[in-house]
Amino acid sequence: MSVELALAGASAKPAGKRPYFLDPQVERVLAITMAAVQELAVARQRIDTLERLLDAKGVLAWGEVDHFVPTPEQAAERGLWTQEYLTRVLRVLQQEAEGIAASAKGDVYSEEVAAELAGACPA
Numbered sequence: 001m002s003v004e005l006a007l008a009g010a011s012a013k014p015a016g017k018r019p020y021f022l023d024p025q026v027e028r029v030l031a032i033t034m035a036a037v038q039e040l041a042v043a044r045q046r047i048d049t050l051e052r053l054l055d056a057k058g059v060l061a062w063g064e065v066d067h068f069v070p071t072p073e074q075a076a077e078r079g080l081w082t083q084e085y086l087t088r089v090l091r092v093l094q095q096e097a098e099g100i101a102a103s104a105k106g107d108v109y110s111e112e113v114a115a116e117l118a119g120a121c122p123a
Contacts, residue, residue: 021027054060070078087094 022030051060051062051065055062
């Protein structure tokens with residue numbers, strides 16, 4: 001399959017207007033989430049394939065990955081990676097919480113000042 005054909009198929013959509021069953025913004029987030037879920041499913045299948053190949057070649061025994069116990073240093077590295085990852089994934093929620101807290105304190109955002117100035121200037 002050519003790259004062009006693969007890309008065309010990946011972005012193919014049916015003819016006509018797209019029906020929305022939820023709010024369009026919610027559906028957009030849901031579509032992005034489901035695309036990420038699909039990628040994770042593929043990654044898990046590939047990991048399973050690697051584990052089976054390593055077992056078949058005698059490099060690892062089946063289940064050895066499941067019973068792996070990281071050293072304290074490895075566990076700390078994994079923990080840090082997980083915290084950083086979750087921070088990136090949930091960044092929008094953190095920013096919203098910070099915005100709510102700033103509004104409660106009466107802080108003004110540069111976006112609000114820009115919008116106020118833009119409204120004050122005649123077009």
